[in-house]
Amino acid sequence: MKNSKIFVYAALALSAFGMQSCLDYDTPGDEFNANQTIVPPVISSGKADVIDYEKVISDEGVAEAIMALDDNIRTAQTGVYGIRGGKDGGAPEAHAYQFCYTLGPDNYVQYFCVPHYDFPYSNFTLRSTYDMCKGSIGGPGSGFSSAKLYIAPLLNTEKIDSVPELKAIFLTLFNYSAIENADLFGPMPYEEFKALRDKSPFEYNDVRTIYYGVKKNLDDAIACLKYYKDNRSQAYKEQLANVMYSYLTIVNEPYSKTWEDMEPWIRFANSLKLRMAIHMSGIEPETAKTWAEEAVRDGVITDVDNEVAIYPTFSGKDHPLVEITGWSDAVMGASFLNLLENLDHPYMKYLFTKNSVGLAKSPQAVEGSSCPATTPMNSVYVGMRDGVAPGEGQAAANNPYCGYSMLDKAYLAQTQAPLFLMKCSEVYFLLAEGALRGWNMGGTAKQFYEQGIRNASLEARSFMGNKYNQLVDDYLNVEAPKGIPYVDPQGLTPDMPSVTKIGVKWNEGDSPEVKLEKIITQKYIASFPYSYESWVDLRRVGYPKLFPILGVADGDGTIGAGDPWVQTKENIMRRIPWASDDPQTKEDIANTGIPALGEGATDTQGQHLWWDNGASNF
Template sequence: MKKTYKKSWLLLTGILGLFAISSCTKDFQALNTDPSKVTQSQAAGDQQSTGGFFPDMEENIFNITDYNYQVQQNLNADVFSGYMMSPDDGFGNNNTNYFMRSDWNNEMFDLGNQHIMNNWVQIRKNAGPQAQHFVAMALILKVEGMHRVTDQYGPMPYSKYGSNAFFVPYDSQKDIYTRFFTELDTAVNTLTAFVKTYPGQTPFKPFDMIYAGDYKQWLKFANTLRLRLAMRIVYADPTTAQAQAEKAVADPNGLLSTVADDAYLNMVNGLSYQNPLWNITNAYGDISMSAAMKSIIEGYNDPRETAYFLPSSYDGKYEGIRQGQNITTAEYAGFSLLNVQSTSALQIMVASESYFLRAEGALRGWNMGGGTAQSFYEQGVALSFQEKGVSMPSGYLTNTTATAAPYVDPTNSTNNVPAGNPYLNNISIAWNSGDSFEHNLQRIITQKWLAIYPDGEEAWCDFRRTGYPKLFPVVVNNSGGLISTTSFVKRIPFAADENSTNPKGVATGVQELGGPDNGGTRLWWDVNPLVP
């Protein structure tokens, strides 16, 4: 692991103001401006004083600097999701074997507050009546960035963020999700009205590195994000989940549905960066393919393996590492690295996810706008192959026999997972309408897991929520009994920095969490009775 910074910042008016922001000194006002009253000249204005804060928000959905990304997501969610494992023999006790390192685990919380919430405060403060479309965009980015934070920690400062209080209380995760849906309502309504009034206008373009300022694309993104969050809470609040999911699908602005809709952080508008996964895997050698990924993708004889990983230098095959080992030698250094280039754009959300979400909704009997669980599932699989630039093999979707392959560790047989092991993912590919609800849900989530790679944050959420795909437990559990080996890690402990800067706030967070502040306590939405 190396702490390096290779980013070239956008030289936009307003960015420098970020450094003067305090996280607890600003106030919010109601979002009640009618965007239809904006004049065309106002809509076409560059709005530098407001727009200059957006690039930093987009760059910190996933932080694009190597070290920050590594401890923000890679050495927690990417590993916990079953996608990756580190071969590094210098980490010692760390997150991968459930010794939750506070110096790593501050990062997601700190980045969310410094780069998402602080920028939101400034955008809301600076935006006048003529710039409510920018406020709407800030809301979408706020929800996208901060749902990733709450889904790691649970309760967090949200509704009172930026207040003048002596301490900032934490909201319950239930209340945070309620606000997410309300904020998406405001954003969608505002942008819909703007697009109707000013067709073809792209005032956000100078500040947007994802969709080049296309509000129609952002409306699709917002609807798909609503659908994602609705499904997240299906076991905690099924009524709200169904209502929000059906609302997302019914919105006339649509969902992400084609390769052209995929959301990536692009090198435009002066942004230049090296994909952090490229540096982490190729420059540092700190992350490789996991044993679970090898088991599933090779069991399915899935050619997406070649798009995701490189053959190992160990034996020329694709080799994955079993999660949660005390690695003290370089025996895994030659195992499969990630197939990513320094210039690869960073994936934010892919359209195939929307089809798997609709497949799950249809499986639950919800109105997903026509189509069946099977049709959405098969569309999602087919689109994923297109997104990854890989031809889907003939007969892939009708394969009724292929399941995850036993795992063999070529360097240490004690890590093997043989045939018949209950942790092998035992579901076939082909849809089976006569199969049980759980088996078909497992099909959907397993293929979704393959499709949304390398987004370990989202995959880890699905695993905690549904128990799918089946993953291998850690070999060594160094949590001191705080995390169950067979129930897997459930969350990241609250940021240690907060205990010194906002101790009363942390106390409210622990109270809202409803359990001890450790990696074994479940989040509010993690209540599926079938998941141990």
Template structure:
């Protein structure tokens, strides 16, 4: 009998923990007629209801933000905690912690745990593996719509990663190398923006009449391609604004392109991109476990200062009253000598297992447009109109009534912070801040601070985005750490600018890490600024 040869291609991903490799196989045609296992599903069966491609979307989404384990365990919680909660969520001023890992020498005091900082590399390995399977399958099926959605999810996750570290592996991962080169952040941003434009065009042109094949697998928009098109444009606007201090001409060009694209932008409450429960798919918000079961995540001192100072009722949507001061909200500073028993009675997060996790809300888009308009760009509205619309929409997104006169208040400012433990050792006077009311007569910087401060409140709990915008603009005014255990590599006043590369990357891909450091343009520590972090300090 003539032998039949089956030739397969394998892609390996070694970004995960340990030496685990992810792979997928793409084989030549005709193999099915040679050998079919009656106990396994055939390709035709797996393609029913879009399963063959669709099964990869929950994997990708939960690699952007871990929010479920198939076995309903807590691995996803631990993943989220070390990837984001013990970094960006606290660096953004949103949260503090009631634990003292490694004797308070950890990420929060800039004594970085080089095992923790590998988790985003593990997540990106899962993300890119699932994306590659979609890319392969849609190349065969010709489904450019599903591929475009996969592109948007991939870009969302990789933005979070590059905004944490700077140069990261991207373009070479699909080639199958065990030692992928790192791409510069500039090249990553330019690639992302190009891919976002292509996806927006495809989704807008083809999506309206395409049905919702992805509905059973899409925890963001339930398979609505037109919503994904709006998200693509909004994400492009976010990246364009991010480039304003390093490439202002292109930042304006790209922002105006995003605003005038016929698919539109996220504009109303229902447009918001939220990772949320969906029938048949596992979802649990990891913050609920971190704040209640682990008894660790707490309201941040900077949120305490701003929300109390502004008498902002959104505070009740975000946090719970403390135990240490009943009926009052009390935050925890980041970067202090934590004694767990003393700080556990501070304000927990107001979150449940089924609370959606925002990737991008429509209110953020209004604030992005407000900043563009403040800079003189064509954003379909003036800065004041867009700023006020963003504030109003933020309240609506949370189902909170905006107090009468909130937008006209010229008196309220962020409040002083009181630490009710240890004799108030970590109490701090307010860092300052702007009033809420818009005033055209104020300087550019004052009005920019207004926009970013309200965007910061509205973006909660997306700590990754909030930390990134703080680094880009210097706003809002966040309390610095009290204990700086960086050995002088991070300026306490300037605050942390990035995460250092993990020990595992040095061990497994050392030559490429050294090349990445040359692309970074500074030493591999938390004080080196990223490509877009070019504002004069």
């Protein structure tokens, strides 16, 4: 089939996906079944992860291949955007991003809280944070749906084997999204999706198999990209640089250097390997150590020039949270804001708004609430307790929760905040945890921890007015939290004493457990607003310490209330259940999906994943 036809079919599929994206995201796999009939065509299925990087390719051969692949590359680019909430072939935008993040995982980790229950334009109601809402709970799966629909066809196209470095990069991006999806939902038909299988039944691979398959792909991709530097002509490199500069501007380093040695992409692949190693450190510690030390030897992202992100300066769109905040669809989570306040974090000086309306103590205030009778407008920073029953409507005049603290959208837009795939601060915290576990990370936990904090700001690295960088030195020396309690100005939830008992300053005399809590707490703050990695950490090690999420009765019955004063393991949602209505997908889930979760497993919110084994942290 000619490439022009391939692009037409993929574009039609993208349009179909985009039309439903504001309304419904179902289980990955549904789009190959009865619900949709337009799917990317099978090109040469089954060779997506075979990279013949020692193949002799002439300058003319690579030029011909790049020209033939033009439509496929354009389509694959939409898949990369889709990983972070892209829609209709464009850069990440508010509606799709909202379904990926702010209606789900952003609330599970308590960065944000949804202040109203009604979504009339999308035809669903979201009763609280853990609500099993069919209209939104599958939304985070849309990222990988995009990757498999629009990146996998390129990986299976015969011509891609004449540009092996391009294949290695897109295979790495596909696998990045696959790991995200496995960490959200658990098992999936990873091998069949990668091979572009387009018919049911699908066989679900367990999470361990997915991790090991991704590791093999990453090793092959890294070998390919290393081979490139000394074995491809300058003309070859220039042609590759031109096509990637046009279609995949997600690395921060100047392209003249990037395409000379592929270093940023090698570091990206190794950083993903390191992330995976840390995830599995509690279940297979020796293998995790081996993977991590391999990644560090090969080079991980330790400089902002090697970061990988979708940049507003290239995509032409602000961070989607600018628009979402303007809709009053996401206010700050009380636990996150209280943590920042207690540690005197730089963000408390500039990143959030105070209450936008005057707030009155509710007639339904709980007994013992210390909130005043009235809280004047613009007088306090106040977040919303995750899990509390939200209000109705998006107008603060009628729904006071919409008047709680939000991101300062004007500042966020001004900073051109990137949507990071791999931020160097995360890598530093991964290195810090590895060093704490006794792995050879090439430095000490203290060194990596402090570097992670120094590189943690969400602003674009080129933003000259970065206030975080002006305040970080003082922040590194915070020895103890302030002990500030949370008080709901409406009195609808009880006063909460701070659960934060640690400071920021590194102390060698601290126990390993306290050091781990410090690392993960600062990683959690540095990751904001990217919630997927923070949710992994919360599940696997129980940090950071947060307020318990309320309203667990709105879930599926497998999450408990736990301790009323601090979130415990019983109160943490462990995975997103599969939310499919497609009969064939439901049959696939029953036949291979649930068995792949493990013996005695259930398709529930409380079901632990492979790496989430509940063992002690040390």
